[in-house]
């Protein structure tokens with residue numbers, strides 16, 4: 201077989217696997233999280249796949265080496281904190297942390313409505329940075345140790361897929377979901393773009409990716 205034929209076959213294979221999802225597939229993929237399941241988000245998460253719908257944002261995605269998120273219900277039960285720590289080029293001095301407060305919905309309708317940031321505070325390398333954009337987040341149903349959300353600012357959106365901290369290092373397992381993530385983003389009208397994919401090893405701003413070796417096991 202000629203090289204030309206092989207490359208055409210490869211091209212067809214690529215196009216074939218990138219068929220646009222139809223409406224019924226989208227209904228199955230893009231289900232909002234039920235409000236009664238909000239408790240599920242109050243854990244630590246590691247971004248494993250992400251894509252944006254904005255050129256300027258898309259340009260910095262490849263520079264991200266890790267992004268860690270913590271959702272925590274505050275003692276008043278009325279607010280939860282949303283803390284995101286992102287590191288670029290494996291450079292600890294580039295750590296960017298955003299602190300967001302979100303109001304817990306007071307009703308428990310069947311689907312969780314869009315939640316809006318009450319306040320956003322940004323720090324780079326521990327120093328406060330001026331930030332005045334709005335933030336809103338939609339949570340979607342995903343597997344039991346997964347978190348799937350759409351973050352919306354006034355100018356851009358992200359589809360962000362997380363794994364619970366602890367199961368974030370198995371990149372082979374994550375790969376199985378990439379096709380669904382890509383379809384999910386298409387269902388929401390995102391243009392086809394190269395996604396961010398976690399390498400399974402990059403450390404976070406505030407902790408290592410791999411748990412510390414147990415000192416008792418060292419000889």
Ligand SMILES: *[C@@H]1O[C@H](CO)[C@@H](O)[C@H](O)[C@H]1NC(C)=O
Pocket residue numbers: 222223224225
């Ligand atoms: C949508 O696509 C799925 C998977 O390719 C297929 O099984 C289904 O029949 C399609 N539905 C419609 C309404 O075209």
Ligand SMILES: *[C@@H]1O[C@H](CO)[C@@H](O)[C@H](O)[C@H]1NC(C)=O
Pocket residue numbers: 256259260263
């Ligand atoms: C990403 O990093 C490259 C260097 O590796 C740099 O040239 C580029 O400007 C960075 N992109 C953004 C949007 O910061």
Ligand SMILES: *[C@@H]1O[C@H](CO)[C@@H](O)[C@H](O)[C@H]1NC(C)=O
Pocket residue numbers: 275276277
């Ligand atoms: C918050 O919820 C927890 C668990 O349901 C409960 O024990 C606690 O008293 C609540 N706190 C407030 C301030 O309502």
Ligand SMILES: *[C@@H]1O[C@H](CO)[C@@H](O)[C@H](O)[C@H]1NC(C)=O
Pocket residue numbers: 289291292293294325
């Ligand atoms: C690390 O990031 C900081 C802050 O962005 C920057 O000033 C510094 O030059 C970077 N260091 C390296 C080695 O790239």
Ligand SMILES: *[C@@H]1O[C@H](CO)[C@@H](O)[C@H](O)[C@H]1NC(C)=O
Pocket residue numbers: 236307308
């Ligand atoms: C939903 O809200 C109603 C009224 O506040 C409450 O009685 C009910 O227990 C709630 N259901 C769940 C599943 O939280």
Ligand SMILES: *[C@@H]1O[C@H](CO)[C@@H](O)[C@H](O)[C@H]1NC(C)=O
Pocket residue numbers: 274279281299300301319320321
């Ligand atoms: C979020 O709320 C807590 C408790 O009220 C407060 O201490 C914290 O400063 C708030 N964070 C932001 C970013 O406003």
Ligand SMILES: *[C@@H]1O[C@H](CO)[C@@H](O)[C@H](O)[C@H]1NC(C)=O
Pocket residue numbers: 332333
């Ligand atoms: C946010 O800051 C930008 C640039 O500093 C400014 O153009 C914009 O008007 C500000 N928006 C709000 C809502 O304050």
